[in-house]
Amino acid sequence: MGIVGAGPAGLLLSHLLHLEGIESVVLESRSRDYVEHRVRAGVLEHGVTELLVASGVGERLRAEGLVHHGIELRFDRERHRVPLSDLADGRSITVYGQQEVVKDLIAARLATGGAVLFDAACTGVDTSSPSTATIAYRVDGRDEVLECDMVAGCDGFHGVTRAAAPAGTLRALDHTHPFAWLGILASVAPSTDELVYCRHERGFAMHSMRSHEVSRLYLQVGPEEDVAEWPDDRIWEELATRFTTSDGWALESGPVTEKGITAMKSFVVEPMQWRRVFLAGDSAHIVPPTGAKGMNLAVADVRTLAAALTAWFRTGDEARLSSYSDDCLRRVWRAQEFSTYMTTMLHPLAGDDFGAALALSRLRYATSSLAASRSLAENYVDLAGL
Numbered sequence: 001m002g003i004v005g006a007g008p009a010g011l012l013l014s015h016l017l018h019l020e021g022i023e024s025v026v027l028e029s030r031s032r033d034y035v036e037h038r039v040r041a042g043v044l045e046h047g048v049t050e051l052l053v054a055s056g057v058g059e060r061l062r063a064e065g066l067v068h069h070g071i072e073l074r075f076d077r078e079r080h081r082v083p084l085s086d087l088a089d090g091r092s093i094t095v096y097g098q099q100e101v102v103k104d105l106i107a108a109r110l111a112t113g114g115a116v117l118f119d120a121a122c123t124g125v126d127t128s129s130p131s132t133a134t135i136a137y138r139v140d141g142r143d144e145v146l147e148c149d150m151v152a153g154c155d156g157f158h159g160v161t162r163a164a165a166p167a168g169t170l171r172a173l174d175h176t177h178p179f180a181w182l183g184i185l186a187s188v189a190p191s192t193d194e195l196v197y198c199r200h201e202r203g204f205a206m207h208s209m210r211s212h213e214v215s216r217l218y219l220q221v222g223p224e225e226d227v228a229e230w231p232d233d234r235i236w237e238e239l240a241t242r243f244t245t246s247d248g249w250a251l252e253s254g255p256v257t258e259k260g261i262t263a264m265k266s267f268v269v270e271p272m273q274w275r276r277v278f279l280a281g282d283s284a285h286i287v288p289p290t291g292a293k294g295m296n297l298a299v300a301d302v303r304t305l306a307a308a309l310t311a312w313f314r315t316g317d318e319a320r321l322s323s324y325s326d327d328c329l330r331r332v333w334r335a336q337e338f339s340t341y342m343t344t345m346l347h348p349l350a351g352d353d354f355g356a357a358l359a360l361s362r363l364r365y366a367t368s369s370l371a372a373s374r375s376l377a378e379n380y381v382d383l384a385g386l
């Protein structure tokens with residue numbers, strides 16, 4: 001079994017297959033150090049945390065992850081708590097950095113003799129043979145090939161496996177949002193116990209965290225903006241303005257240790273499979289981060305794929321592999337809808353007064369109607385299990 005990409009999708013797939021006695025080779029174009037320090041997602045859904053714990057890679061997650069039972073929606077300078085656990089049958093989310101999940105998975109794979117090759121970039125996948133698939137890759141300046149029964153394309157949005165599909169096999173549907181997120185990591189205790197999603201007329205702002213000492217914050221910015229235009233002082237000032245409340249809530253600032261701008265994209269490829277290649281995670285779909293769904297979907301894809309591959313390797317039964325794409329796409333479209341709902345509700349667009357009034361109405365409804373807040377909570381806390 002060949003797996004391209006050592007992000008959460010590729011590493012967890014390799015780990016889950018190993019638990020079923022199926023060995024794989026993971027090819028990763030970057031170094032181990034690079035993938036272990038790439039700052040990205042932070043929120044794990046309830047079922048995703050349970051899966052990581054049940055599969056034996058949850059020890060540090062249990063010890064260091066922050067379990068949250070609610071989030072705050074802030075608008076019109078007012079704070080509104082959505083009590084996620086009360087609304088979603090006691091389930092919760094865990095705040096734990098994606099790169100920590102990646103570190104835990106790499107450690108688990110290497111401890112059990114797993115083959116994870118770093119600095120090994122896949123250059124193409126040949127699926128012309130009916131009985132195998134061949135991955136071409138480059139390592140230490142040499143071109144190599146890996147003959148596989150099956151290939152999992154877990155190489156993210158900019159990977160190469162999706163592009164290996166014969167013309168006309170896959171259909172891409174996408175939407176680009178007219179804004180981006182500027183994200184920072186700061187060495188300062190979070191000014192909030194729970195995540196804050198804030199709509200302000202100057203733009204969206206978000207307060208998240210990585211630990212009791214490290215805060216993660218985001219600002220909506222223009223899609224073409226350069227991070228060089230955002231010195232630390234300007235970022236803290238803008239955050240403080242957008243987070244202002246009528247009850248005097250205060251934002252603590254501190255040294256910024258990481259800074260980056262991320263474009264906002266929605267993307268799905270259908271189907272997520274051709275011949276012996278199965279796409280999982282960001283290689284098959286991208287959601288804007290407002291719903292915190294990207295990493296959770298990647299985990300849900302490989303949970304489905306590991307079960308389907310296990311059935312096939314054990315008995316030759318193809319039924320679950322055949323329904324892999326449909327099974328995942330149902331969940332992916334639910335996540336797309338929820339992410340679009342959260343994104344459009346929380347991000348103002350210049351000149352769109354009608355849209356702004358609709359968004360405020362949605363926010364008021366989401367925070368005052370039991371039915372609407374329960375729907376939000378169910379999608380936020382455990383969409384991958386829906």
Ligand code: RFL
Nearest residue numbers: 005007008009029041042122155156281282293294295296
């Ligand atoms: P990844 O993590 O991109 O991993 C793909 C791996 O493939 C490697 N690769 C190759 N390897 C070999 N050969 C090639 N030719 C290769 N080309 C690429 C890459 O180096 C990489 O190591 O994809 P994966 O595993 O599908 O995981 C997806 C998640 O990373 C992504 O969905 C999330 O980070 C999205 N996301 C969030 N998701 C959540 O669930 N909750 C969140 O709170 C959340 N917040 C976020 C986010 C993403 C963000 N950014 C930066 C896009 C916040 C942000 C700001």
Ligand code: PHB
Nearest residue numbers: 041042208289290291292
């Ligand atoms: C994060 O902590 O990085 C984070 C949390 C929630 C989101 C997006 C990002 O919706």
